[in-house]
Amino acid sequence: MSNATMTRRPSQFTKNKLPKWSIWAVLVGALILGAAVSSLFGFSPVSMAVFAAIFFVVGGTATAGAVEGSRKAKDRFATYLVYGAFIIAVLPLLSVIWTVLERGMPGMTSDFLFRSMNGLTGAIDNQTVAEGTPVLGGAYHAILGTLQITLWATIISVPVGLLAAIYLVEYSTGGPLSRAITFFVDVMTGIPSIVAGLFAAALFGLIFGPGTRTGFVAAAALSVLMIPVVVRSTEEMLKIVPNELREAAFALGVRKWRTITKVVIPTAISGIASGVTLAIARVIGETAPILVTAGFARGINLDVFSGWMSTLPTYIYYQIITPTSPTSTDPSTQRAWAAALILIILVMLLNLAARLIARMFAPKTSR
Template sequence: MAIQTQHTGSDVTPPPRKRGPMEGIELSTVRPAGDRIGYAVLLGALALAATLWLAGGLNVVLAAVVGFLVYLAGVYTAYRVVGGRRVATDHVMRGLVYGAFILAVLPLVSLLWTVVGQGIPRAFHPDFLLQTMNGVTGVQDEATMQEGAPMVGGAYHAVVGTLVITGIATVLSVPIGLFTAIYLVEYSNKNALSHVIRFLVDVMTGIPSIVAGLFAFALWAMVFGIGTKDALAGAVALSVLMIPTVVRSSEEMLRIVPNDLREASLALGVPKWRTVAKVVLPTAASGLASGVTLAIARVIGETAPLLVAVGYARGLNLNPVEGPMNSLAVYAYYMFTRPLNPGFRDPSLERAWAAALLLVLLVVALNLTARLIAKLFAPKTGR
């Protein structure tokens, strides 16, 4: 039904087939029309959109939407005439697929543009990086806006807090995640328990971050009394989110270590645990490291669990088991939603965006590091 022969499918007889270079299978008789028509229509649509936007005074987005619709209609009509209904549909769908891609890139570009644009003025100011919010109130913000006084208050404590909490979370979850992966790959022999564990790891992947925070809060409430909030609780909450990511990526990496290596080592009389520690783990090291880095990148920007389990501190707190600690994400959230001086929001917003920029830079740096590790230190025998 869907794949019709050429004669029933197109109502216009296609022009005599051109014997071009045979570029694989795609050069079939149902595509007698070249791409040139499409480009022409695209140019026309772009010109129309630009005219509507610049001369017609239409909103950019609206102009782009109109341009896109005109492009689709134009492509359909043109190819309908040249190549028939099926060719026309093909080109319209191509347009839609490309359109979907552009549509997805737009928010990313807009978001990065906003974060960088709003964050740059403050993010790398020494005052911002080296001051805390201790003693900073709405009065100073009002002075900044009214009298041009220098802006005070920074995110030093939040940067430190983010590093401390994420660091503890990493220390907690990497051994657990890595050893679970080792159990699944090396020791379980695919027994029933390994299926259960794998299933539970999948379940854990889906835990909403705020539920992880509530878990840590409830655990601390039962152990230390209700309402206890400290950095360690936040680290535990982040670990709940991080462990499944570490397990999954590590398991995948351990699995691609060739079995020959294990067998060769065991055949030489090396104990199993040394085989794992000295042969399997080093072979998979780059993949494991990049997986852990990605897991850190995933939790470093978490806000909700820290909001619930760690609370909000105005000053520097280096003790992870005593009192609330700040973190970049929570700092940005509080500065954004509860400005110090509701009448003069701008300084608080500026701090929020600066913190957001630092956070995004951290995440991007971690992602790039992970890629770099995977690329640079990949074992030669890996694949």
């Protein structure tokens, strides 16, 4: 190292190449220009960021074009756009999470978590606003409704989805029936949730008379949405169980159904469980099917087979669309955001649980 010359001569490889610091120079320049242009229209951080981003993309591309040629300039332009796309995609995510946290935290009281809306009228809300006392009324009934309806949907969908996936992977021989099931399961994942709700409403309306709205109808609607998700994830998991395990069981003279229940499923159980958890996370936030199948309740209803029921999503929806007190909507808005915070926490916990399950119960690959 000692005798290496420290003077850098422009070599064949570094000729016509922008130095590394150039990108920072362009960034600083763009920020200054952005601030300047933004202050022409009345300064705001948002407009400054927009202008600075435009100047940065244009400036970076132009300098690259001048020094490195048009091909490198195009490459740079594409890189900026791709990075920009990611930033654009993350912005709404951050905004949603920030909004829910900011507006939901004030409403997260024990009152909110353990009281229902039973007997809460607009007059009480008006009084709350007038006197500045804490907001009354809560989402206890909606939390219970969400848990019950989701539980029933899971009870219906998991066996059906599991068995259908077992049929597809273990029993079918690739005939037209299995191809039809695979295809229509895929198509079913795209059914609009409101159509699933209408189907359940129409089905139970035909059997028990029009206007039948109970928690169970909602659970049926949700399982229409949940079954395809369970089938897809279970199918993927069963497919990656090594065939040697099945063959070893068969060679020992084990019956096929014993092989499936004792060898195949235990091997894949981590993936299946995490798939089911993700499916639950998907349907727990569904609003539209509940809206048309379970009605809306203000009090606690512990019977899924009779009476209307509330869930967190419909609770949020009705608190926003029809505030309890039409003249002072603030308490309702606060309740809606607090419920949204609970819902998001539930969904995130389920997603996290799915990843943990997948990691914890994964079969040991080597020993």
